[in-house]
Amino acid sequence: MKTPQKAPIGRPRGFDTDQALEQAMRVFWEQGYEGASLTDLTDAMGITRTSMYAAFGNKEDLFHKALERYTEGPASYGARAMREPTARQVATAFLNGAVWATTRPGSPTGCLGVQGSLAAGDPGRNARDALAAWRNEHTSLLHDRFRHAVDEGDLPPDADPGLLARYLMTVGNGIAVQAAGGATRDDLQRVADMALQSWPSA
Missing domain, CATH: 1.10.357.10 (Tetracycline Repressor, domain 2)
Structure with a gap:
């Protein structure tokens, strides 16, 4: 008899956060902080604003994470x-x-x-x-x-x-x-x- 599997806690993200951050970095790099709109960012990242906020915080938080990625890359x-x-x-x-x-x-x-x-x-x-x-x-x-x-x-x-x-x-x-x-x-x-x-x- 098979042991029933436990359902995963929480809902897994439906996107690759690493790849999404890479795309956000490129948008900021090309357009600058103020030039990059939330629509530009979420379109490039392939996610909704809700997903962006959940994974990365607000635009400023995302910018800091993108700058870290840029520094390391x-x-x-x-x-x-x-x-x-x-x-x-x-x-x-x-x-x-x-x-x-x-x-x-x-x-x-x-x-x-x-x-x-x-x-x-x-x-x-x-x-x-x-x-x-x-x-x-x-x-x-x-x-x-x-x-x-x-x-x-x-x-x-x-x-x-x-x-x-x-x-x-x-x-x-x-x-x-x-x-x-x-x-x-x-x-x-x-x-x-x-x-x-x-x-x-x-």
Whole structure:
């Protein structure tokens, strides 16, 4: 005699949350926080608003989750660059990664972290602040890495780790803006190569 199976507790979701979040990330990346309407998001995710709220929270909650996914996916070149053995290699990997990520075939151009909410009214203020904090965090990580390089003698003792970090982030952000404006990968790679010509040597 078969043992009767217990009915599952709760109703299983009828969609792949991972895939839905991927689609939401792409919408925010392409349209920005304020430009992405709930209809745009739910249409791309293939779910209803009710399902979106149940799985991800409100639009702002969804944006934060999408930014986390972006950081761990397309923008993961930043974390990988930090592991390079020398400061010059860190800088090279960071800018090359920025060029690759912002011009990747089949993906939106530019950078979610740069263009996601540069100009925002009151409804998008929190998203704008979150992205500013995201960029500042990455600048701080570069700063710490370059300060370590100065201490190790990999950078000259008069090198300014904070200025180098800001320089790299400014060039990387500029690459993203140019990519969103239609600049080609080859053109942007040449920009990255030129920026590295002035990198200090120990």
